[in-house]
Amino acid sequence: MPFQSFNPPRRILMGPGPSDINPAVLNAMSRPVIGHLDPLFVRMMDEVKQLLQYAFQTENPFTIALSAPGSAGMEACFVNLVEPGDKVIVCINGVFGGRQLENVKRCGGIPICVEDEWGRAVNVEKVEQALKDNPDATVLSFVHAETSTGARSDAKAICALAKQYGCLSIVDAVTSLGGVELRVDEWGIDAIYSGSQKCLSCVPGLSPLSFSAAAVEKIKQRKTPVQSWFLDQSLVMQYWSGDGKRAYHHTAPVNSLYALHESLVHLHNEGLENSWARHQEQHQALASGLQALGIEFVVPEAERLPQLNTIYIPEGVDDAKVRSHLLNVYNLEIGAGLGAFAGKAWRIGLMGYAARNENVALCLAALKDALSS
Amino acid sequence: MPFQSFNPPRRILMGPGPSDINPAVLNAMSRPVIGHLDPLFVRMMDEVKQLLQYAFQTENPFTIALSAPGSAGMEACFVNLVEPGDKVIVCINGVFGGRQLENVKRCGGIPICVEDEWGRAVNVEKVEQALKDNPDATVLSFVHAETSTGARSDAKAICALAKQYGCLSIVDAVTSLGGVELRVDEWGIDAIYSGSQKCLSCVPGLSPLSFSAAAVEKIKQRKTPVQSWFLDQSLVMQYWSGDGKRAYHHTAPVNSLYALHESLVHLHNEGLENSWARHQEQHQALASGLQALGIEFVVPEAERLPQLNTIYIPEGVDDAKVRSHLLNVYNLEIGAGLGAFAGKAWRIGLMGYAARNENVALCLAALKDALSS
Numbered sequence: 001m002p003f004q005s006f007n008p009p010r011r012i013l014m015g016p017g018p019s020d021i022n023p024a025v026l027n028a029m030s031r032p033v034i035g036h037l038d039p040l041f042v043r044m045m046d047e048v049k050q051l052l053q054y055a056f057q058t059e060n061p062f063t064i065a066l067s068a069p070g071s072a073g074m075e076a077c078f079v080n081l082v083e084p085g086d087k088v089i090v091c092i093n094g095v096f097g098g099r100q101l102e103n104v105k106r107c108g109g110i111p112i113c114v115e116d117e118w119g120r121a122v123n124v125e126k127v128e129q130a131l132k133d134n135p136d137a138t139v140l141s142f143v144h145a146e147t148s149t150g151a152r153s154d155a156k157a158i159c160a161l162a163k164q165y166g167c168l169s170i171v172d173a174v175t176s177l178g179g180v181e182l183r184v185d186e187w188g189i190d191a192i193y194s195g196s197q198k199c200l201s202c203v204p205g206l207s208p209l210s211f212s213a214a215a216v217e218k219i220k221q222r223k224t225p226v227q228s229w230f231l232d233q234s235l236v237m238q239y240w241s242g243d244g245k246r247a248y249h250h251t252a253p254v255n256s257l258y259a260l261h262e263s264l265v266h267l268h269n270e271g272l273e274n275s276w277a278r279h280q281e282q283h284q285a286l287a288s289g290l291q292a293l294g295i296e297f298v299v300p301e302a303e304r305l306p307q308l309n310t311i312y313i314p315e316g317v318d319d320a321k322v323r324s325h326l327l328n329v330y331n332l333e334i335g336a337g338l339g340a341f342a343g344k345a346w347r348i349g350l351m352g353y354a355a356r357n358e359n360v361a362l363c364l365a366a367l368k369d370a371l372s373s
Numbered sequence: 374m375p376f377q378s379f380n381p382p383r384r385i386l387m388g389p390g391p392s393d394i395n396p397a398v399l400n401a402m403s404r405p406v407i408g409h410l411d412p413l414f415v416r417m418m419d420e421v422k423q424l425l426q427y428a429f430q431t432e433n434p435f436t437i438a439l440s441a442p443g444s445a446g447m448e449a450c451f452v453n454l455v456e457p458g459d460k461v462i463v464c465i466n467g468v469f470g471g472r473q474l475e476n477v478k479r480c481g482g483i484p485i486c487v488e489d490e491w492g493r494a495v496n497v498e499k500v501e502q503a504l505k506d507n508p509d510a511t512v513l514s515f516v517h518a519e520t521s522t523g524a525r526s527d528a529k530a531i532c533a534l535a536k537q538y539g540c541l542s543i544v545d546a547v548t549s550l551g552g553v554e555l556r557v558d559e560w561g562i563d564a565i566y567s568g569s570q571k572c573l574s575c576v577p578g579l580s581p582l583s584f585s586a587a588a589v590e591k592i593k594q595r596k597t598p599v600q601s602w603f604l605d606q607s608l609v610m611q612y613w614s615g616d617g618k619r620a621y622h623h624t625a626p627v628n629s630l631y632a633l634h635e636s637l638v639h640l641h642n643e644g645l646e647n648s649w650a651r652h653q654e655q656h657q658a659l660a661s662g663l664q665a666l667g668i669e670f671v672v673p674e675a676e677r678l679p680q681l682n683t684i685y686i687p688e689g690v691d692d693a694k695v696r697s698h699l700l701n702v703y704n705l706e707i708g709a710g711l712g713a714f715a716g717k718a719w720r721i722g723l724m725g726y727a728a729r730n731e732n733v734a735l736c737l738a739a740l741k742d743a744l745s746s
Binding site: 030 | 376377378379380382383384386388390391393394397398400401402403404405406407408409411413414417420423424440441442443444445448452472476478479498516521568570576577578581591598599600601602603613623625626628629631632634635637638641642699706711746
């Protein structure tokens with residue numbers, strides 16, 4: 001049986017991720033591999049840490065890129081901060097809140113669910129009520145930017161409540177990091193995870209992670225060992241320590257880290273606030289165009305994520321046929337609905353390098369054509 | 374603070390991994406990102422599966438590349454196949470056997486250790502005795518190619534014993550896959566994990582994995598959920614199923630999978646037996662040269678891995694100084710000793726693309742210079 005090299009076409013990626021990538025980041029991927037304990041590589045990892053601290057707006061010394069996707073970043077937060085029997089308040093307003101719940105259960109935690117309608121933000125009053133009703137809860141988790149619905153929750157208010165009621169906060173920032181305002185230290189976030197393939201416009205496969213001093217202290221005070229060896233952050237901390245005493249843990253994904261470094265250098269050069277503003281501007285242009293096509297948004301305007309636009313599929317329109325048309329005629333990928341929204345909604349991503357004039361113009365033109373074909 | 378792109382030098386990688394890489398594999402890394410649910414990507418994943426089946430010499434339908442390093446591949450085997458209270462025989466003859474033990478404990482398994490001297494193969498008689506003494510054991514695990522010592526164990530004999538005594542076998546093939554004879558179906562291996570960055574000469578970050586029908590059945594019959602959501606292979610199986618009903622699990626590391634595909638195409642073109650023979654030939658050339666320099670091997674000849682040569686640091690020689698000389702003067706990386714061998718041994722890798730005439734010649738010349746400097 002003959003096998004040949006795989007030569008993918010150039011797609012325009014406007015789904016829920018992976019997002020369009022800066023060509024400079026792709027170039028970084030193909031730089032020569034060096035050893036993961038090479039002094040030059042260690043120095044680069046230190047820069048990745050500093051650049052992630054900037055992106056997260058934190059001075060947390062424990063700020064790293066986990067060598068696995070965002071789903072593993074999520075699990076790293078739960079397995080390290082939840083011990084069997086711990087009560088955890090979990091906010092669920094989409095697929096990824098549901099996945100947090102699954103994580104709590106698999107760690108042996110006792111979940112208290114705060115549920116909201118899909119497509120809406122987490123209700124802050126309900127969160128406060130759950131905190132009042134459960135004074136013995138130790139952790140509160142929620143999703144800042146729900147990738148399944150496009151809703152943005154008020155991370156600042158929710159984390160302030162968690163602190164007020166003595167809970168550590170775990171925040172899913174997979175789709176928010178780099179795309180909308182996010183201030184880890186100022187908002188008092190204790191544990192946060194993200195993904196490389198969304199608004200950072202890096203290749204998929206890495207999960208930026210940051211833990212506050214209180215979260216690190218909780219890990220140090222655990223009564224039971226972390227159930228995962230690979231995700232045990234007390235071991236990973238030693239691997240990422242910049243003090244020259246780096247302890248071998250696993251072989252880092254060298255080239256993917258080159259790419260993350262490069263994407264973070266670009267974010268730093270653009271400036272974080274400028275990046276947030278660019279996402280908002282491109283979203284407004286896209287939203288105007290969609291409205292002109294008579295298309296409606298799932299999420300109320302005040303709770304919308306600029307980088308992930310979830311829209312109802314117009315009545316009588318064939319979901320799969322339109323997406324195939326976009327892909328086959330225009331090399332344009334938009335996202336299908338996920339979970340409760342499967343077959344009912346599309347998700348148009350404007351993440352990172354994809355949040356550009358040319359992408360918005362193409363998307364509107366191609367969608368207009370597909371809807372009338 | 375100014376940040377700039379990271380431009381690594383071209384190193385020659387002859388440590389314990391990552392290994393030298395085929396330039397074609399690096400080129401594959403920088404191909405355009407496409408969506409992880411794109412029909413073209415799904416087709417490529419199917420090819421990766423077929424090529425891994427070839428590399429493992431198996432027809433196991435459950436043969437995948439885990440989206441994380443070999444350490445996570447190890448953990449995936451244990452968390453899926455060991456339930457709390459299960460008795461597991463673990464063979465320990467180096468660092469990675471010790472890590473298997475750690476995994477057994479964190480799954481709530483009851484470990485029975487079979488210990489051998491570092492630098493020696495696992496003793497097959499001791500394994501049989503442990504199986505006789507523990508008729509209630511359900512799993513037996515060992516390391517085929519101990520990356521910390523360079524010893525090769527008799528996987529065929531050990532797996533036959535496991536089967537005879539009714540245990541599932543878990544085999545660490547991180548350093549063996551592609552470099553020495555390995556036949557998953559013929560030898561009756563039940564669960565096997567490897568790494569992308571050793572004899573496959575791909576970038577680090579992925580873990581090839583294969584489960585036999587018996588292993589898959591064990592997962593289906595579990596009484597407790599797998600403690601890790603990310604590593605729960607009953608979910609991952611649905612993601613890798615080629616039947617068009619792919620269920621979303623996480624975002625695959627698209628570009629790293631391009632690289633793995635490319636490296637496996639090269640292995641397929643060379644032929645597996647040819648690759649094993651090439652590793653053996655280059656090892657013999659290296660061993661002759663080292664003997665001429667008066668250097669001694671740690672592992673007895675019959676138990677040596679051709680792709681990982683562990684040698685004693687000659688008396689009076691400064692470990693760090695020699696390795697720095699090799700790196701700074703020749704851009705050549707060899708490995709330090711690990712665990713019990715730290716400061717006492719070096720590890721010279723001849724893995725994948727590094728098992729070449731020019732690498733052996735350079736390594737011998739550079740080492741001769743460094744030892745006399």
